[in-house]
Amino acid sequence: MxxxxxxxxxxxxxxxxxxxxxxxxxxxxxxxxxxxxxxxxxxxxxxxxxxxxxxxxxxxxxxEKETLFMAVVQDILDRANAALFSILATFPDNADNLEDDLTAFAVRLNKNCVCNHDGKFIRKLVQTEGERYPHLFEIWRQQGPGKIGTAVAALFARLSHVARLDIDDFDLAAKQFLALVNADLQTNSFFGGTPTDGELEKSARAAVRTFLRAYGSPAVRGAGDIKELRQETA
Amino acid sequence: MxxxxxxxxxxxxxxxxxxxxxxxxxxxxxxxxxxxxxxxxxxxxxxxxxxxxxxxxxxxxxxEKETLFMAVVQDILDRANAALFSILATFPDNADNLEDDLTAFAVRLNKNCVCNHDGKFIRKLVQTEGERYPHLFEIWRQQGPGKIGTAVAALFARLSHVARLDIDDFDLAAKQFLALVNADLQTNSFFGGTPTDGELEKSARAAVRTFLRAYGSPAVRGAGDIKELRQETA
DNA sequence: GTAAAGTTAGACACCATTGTCTAATTCGTC
DNA sequence: GACGAATTAGACAATGGTGTCTAACTTTAC
Missing domain, CATH: 1.10.10.60 (Homeodomain-like)
Incomplete structure (x- = not known):
C-alpha cells in the first residue's frame, strides 16, 4: 500500500x-x-x-544533477527578469516628486529583485558555482540582474529630459544609485537575515537623498546647505 | 625510496x-x-x-575537516584585519586635498582589503557556508570586514572636525562611501575577473567625487552647479 | 650514530551519493 | 472497468569522500 x-x-x-x-x-x-x-x-x-x-x-x-542545476538557474533568472521589467514599467512618466518616486522605486527594486528570494538565490548561486561553471557569469550579465544597471541608466536618461537630474554619465549614475540603495543591506542584512519593510524604506530614502544631493539639479535639491546657499543668495 | x-x-x-x-x-x-x-x-x-x-x-x-575550515577562516580574517588597520593608519592627519586623499584611501582599501585575495575569499566563504555555520556571520561582523564601516565612520568623524565634511550621520555616510567605492566592482568585476589598477583608480575617483558632491562642505565642493550657485551669489 | 618527532604512501572500513533498473502502484482518460 | 503513462520504493553497482592505522622513511637534536 x-x-x-x-x-x-x-x-x-x-x-x-x-x-x-x-x-x-x-x-x-x-x-x-x-x-x-x-x-x-x-x-x-x-x-x-x-x-x-x-x-x-x-x-x-x-x-542528471547538472541539468537540474542549470534549469534552476534559468528558472530563477526568468522570474527575476520579469520582476525587473514589471517594476521599471510602473515608474511614473512625469515624476512630480522625484525623491518619493525614486524612493518607492528603490524599495520595490530591493523587495522584488535584489533582496527577495530569487535575488538572493541567483546571486549566491552565481558566486558559489561561478568558478565551476563560468557560463553562469555570462548569463548573469546578459539575462540576469546584470541588466538592472543598464535599465536604470535608461530610466535616468529619460528622467533627465524632464530636467530634474544633472547627470553626465548615466551608466555611472545608475551604478552609484544601485550601490547606494544597497549600502545598508550589504553591511547589515545581506549575509544574515532578511530586512524588514521598515528597514528597506528607511535605507532607500537615505540613499535617494544622498543621490539627489549629488545629482539633483538645483530645482529639486531641497535639503541641506544648498537651501542655505540659496537663502544667502536672496 | x-x-x-x-x-x-x-x-x-x-x-x-x-x-x-x-x-x-x-x-x-x-x-x-x-x-x-x-x-x-x-x-x-x-x-x-x-x-x-x-x-x-x-x-x-x-x-578534522571542520577544524581546518575554521582555521582557514580565522587566518584570513586576521590578515584582513591587519591590512585594514594598516590602511587606516596611513590616512593623513590634515587632509589638504580631500578628493585626492579619499581617492587614494579608497584605492588602497579596495586593493588590500576588498578586492584582493583575502577579501574575496572571506566574503565568498561567509556567503557560501554562512547558512551551515551561522557562527561565520558573527565573526565576520565582529572581527572581519564588518568592522570597516565603523572604522570609516570614525575616520569621517575625525575629518569633519577639520570642517571639510558636512555629515549628519557618520555611520550612514561611511556605508554609503563604501557602497559608492564598490559600485563599479559589484556590477562588473566582482563576480568574474580581478579589476586592474586603472579600473580601481577610476572607479574610486568617480565614487569620491559623487560622495563629495553629496557630503562635501561648500568650501571643498569644487564641481558642478554649486560653483554656479556661488557665482550667482557674488 | 642514535633517538625522537614528523612525514609519507598506501591500505582500510565506513558512509554518502549518483545514476540505473525493476516491479508494483496510482492517476486520468476512454 | 481497462488502458497507458507517470510515479513510487527499493535494490543495486560504482564512485569518491572521511578519518584511522601501519610501516617505512627523513630530519633535526643530542
Missing amino acids: KKPKAPQPKPGGPTQKGQCAKRVSILDAAAEVFCREGFAGASIDEIAMEACVSRQTVYNHYR | KKPKAPQPKPGGPTQKGQCAKRVSILDAAAEVFCREGFAGASIDEIAMEACVSRQTVYNHYR
Whole structure:
C-alpha cells in the first residue's frame, strides 16, 4: 500500500516542459537545496524529499544533477527578469516628486529583485558555482540582474529630459544609485537575515537623498546647505 | 625510496601553533580549495596535494575537516584585519586635498582589503557556508570586514572636525562611501575577473567625487552647479 | 650514530551519493 | 472497468569522500 503524498498531475507527463506541478515542485526544492548546500553538497535524495517526489521522478524530468542545476538557474533568472521589467514599467512618466518616486522605486527594486528570494538565490548561486561553471557569469550579465544597471541608466536618461537630474554619465549614475540603495543591506542584512519593510524604506530614502544631493539639479535639491546657499543668495 | 617533495620543517612539530612551514602551506592550499569548491566540494586529498603534503599530515595538524575550515577562516580574517588597520593608519592627519586623499584611501582599501585575495575569499566563504555555520556571520561582523564601516565612520568623524565634511550621520555616510567605492566592482568585476589598477583608480575617483558632491562642505565642493550657485551669489 | 618527532604512501572500513533498473502502484482518460 | 503513462520504493553497482592505522622513511637534536 503506497501513500499518495501529493495530488497527482494531469497526464501528459514529464515530456512537456510546461506547467507540470511536479516539475515546478522539483525546481523549487532544488533551488532551495542547491542554494543552501551548494552544488556539491546538494543531494538528489534531499531535493526529492523536499519536493515530495521520488528520486526517480527527479531523474525522469532532469536527466542528471547538472541539468537540474542549470534549469534552476534559468528558472530563477526568468522570474527575476520579469520582476525587473514589471517594476521599471510602473515608474511614473512625469515624476512630480522625484525623491518619493525614486524612493518607492528603490524599495520595490530591493523587495522584488535584489533582496527577495530569487535575488538572493541567483546571486549566491552565481558566486558559489561561478568558478565551476563560468557560463553562469555570462548569463548573469546578459539575462540576469546584470541588466538592472543598464535599465536604470535608461530610466535616468529619460528622467533627465524632464530636467530634474544633472547627470553626465548615466551608466555611472545608475551604478552609484544601485550601490547606494544597497549600502545598508550589504553591511547589515545581506549575509544574515532578511530586512524588514521598515528597514528597506528607511535605507532607500537615505540613499535617494544622498543621490539627489549629488545629482539633483538645483530645482529639486531641497535639503541641506544648498537651501542655505540659496537663502544667502536672496 | 621516498622522494621529499618539500624541505622538511624544523622539529617541534605540529603541536606548536606558530610558524611551521607545512602549517601555512596547508592553510593556503585549504583556503584555495575551500573557496573554489565550497566546504562540501573540497576534498582533503585535493588540499593535501595542493599543499604538497600527505593527507595524514593534514590530519596531524588539523583534527578534522571542520577544524581546518575554521582555521582557514580565522587566518584570513586576521590578515584582513591587519591590512585594514594598516590602511587606516596611513590616512593623513590634515587632509589638504580631500578628493585626492579619499581617492587614494579608497584605492588602497579596495586593493588590500576588498578586492584582493583575502577579501574575496572571506566574503565568498561567509556567503557560501554562512547558512551551515551561522557562527561565520558573527565573526565576520565582529572581527572581519564588518568592522570597516565603523572604522570609516570614525575616520569621517575625525575629518569633519577639520570642517571639510558636512555629515549628519557618520555611520550612514561611511556605508554609503563604501557602497559608492564598490559600485563599479559589484556590477562588473566582482563576480568574474580581478579589476586592474586603472579600473580601481577610476572607479574610486568617480565614487569620491559623487560622495563629495553629496557630503562635501561648500568650501571643498569644487564641481558642478554649486560653483554656479556661488557665482550667482557674488 | 642514535633517538625522537614528523612525514609519507598506501591500505582500510565506513558512509554518502549518483545514476540505473525493476516491479508494483496510482492517476486520468476512454 | 481497462488502458497507458507517470510515479513510487527499493535494490543495486560504482564512485569518491572521511578519518584511522601501519610501516617505512627523513630530519633535526643530542
